[in-house]
Amino acid sequence: TQLLEQSPQFLSIxxxxxxxxxxxxxxxxxxxxxxxxxxxxxxxxxxxxVTGGEVKxxxxxxxxxxxxRKDSSLHITAAQPGDTGLYLCAGGATSGTYKYIFGTxxxxxxxx
Amino acid sequence: DSGVTQTPKHLITATGQRVTLRCSPxxxxxxxxxxxxxxxxxxxFLIQYYNGEERAKGNILERFSAQQFPDLHSELNLSxxxxxxxxxxxxASSGTASRASGGVWNEQFFGPGTRLxxx
Numbered sequence: 001t002q003l004l005e006q007s008p009q010f011l012s013i014x015x016x017x018x019x020x021x022x023x024x025x026x027x028x029x030x031x032x033x034x035x036x037x038x039x040x041x042x043x044x045x046x047x048x049x050v051t052g053g054e055v056k057x058x059x060x061x062x063x064x065x066x067x068x069r070k071d072s073s074l075h076i077t078a079a080q081p082g083d084t085g086l087y088l089c090a091g092g093a094t095s096g097t098y099k100y101i102f103g104t105x106x107x108x109x110x111x112x
Numbered sequence: 113d114s115g116v117t118q119t120p121k122h123l124i125t126a127t128g129q130r131v132t133l134r135c136s137p138x139x140x141x142x143x144x145x146x147x148x149x150x151x152x153x154x155x156x157f158l159i160q161y162y163n164g165e166e167r168a169k170g171n172i173l174e175r176f177s178a179q180q181f182p183d184l185h186s187e188l189n190l191s192x193x194x195x196x197x198x199x200x201x202x203x204a205s206s207g208t209a210s211r212a213s214g215g216v217w218n219e220q221f222f223g224p225g226t227r228l229x230x231x
Contacts, residue, residue: 031217042114042202042222043155050217088155092217099168100220102147102155 003027004091004103012109013079021074021106023089031092032065032072033100036085043088079110115139116205116223124229130191133226137184137205143167144186145206145220146178150199161186193230200225 004025013019023032031050035043047056049065049072056063060083062075072089089103115138125131137144146158148171157170161180172178175193180186190197204220 033217033220040225042116042204042225044114044222045219048217048219093168099157099160099170100145101157104154 004089004101006087006089006103006106008106009104010107010109012111015080015110015112016078017110019076019079019108021076021087021108023072023074023091023103025070025091027091028069029091029093029101030069032069033090033092034063034072034074035088035090037088038085043086076108079108081110081112084108084110114221114223116203116221118201118203118223118226120226121224122227122229124231125193126231127193127195129193129230130189131193131228133188133190133201133203133228135186135188135203135205135223137186137203138207138221141205141207141221142184143206143218144180144184145204146172146186146188147202147204148199149202149225155202158188190228195230198228198230200227202226 007022031048033048034046036046037043047063052067052069054065060077064073087106090100093099117136119134142163145160147155149155158172159178160168164180175191178188202222202225204222206218206220
């Protein structure tokens, strides 16, 4: 069974601070996605990383896929209150089903 | 707005009852996924359909069933409801898979969800 563990589970920081969220598994994934979810809404895709070691940047967010495609990290620089939300990583199955396993989630709160 | 619609938005029912949740995917998307999200278990994959056929199954209970119709909308049927079935149920859709650097993926677009409360 493929499992994805995220850490930390909860994070409360001040505006302007930097933070990193981790997504770890013992399984290999064909791709890794990061989503952000706000209360009462569905998750919204932020990025997809495919190649081991790949780094993608989205404004103040930097995403990295581990070399072995088993883990990923999300780094936010100078966090803002608008970054508040639930961050979910999702690993794509290596078979052809395009099934995604979601991580346990990191709930981020950025205080003004 | 993701383009995925779900109805109803809220559903309150009693234990032992049966309910049907409906999802309309984005125009042109052939794949539909169903997920359950509860406070203590995160987002759990239930089942995937592709162009009317079941493609992948996750942690879906035998009391739950789903189908995708010729017009590509999907329904998730939940029966013999229990208190523990109270959760947010999300539908997602995706289009053609992408391939690059040995990887294959698709982008899932989520609907706003149906909040089910079983009393």
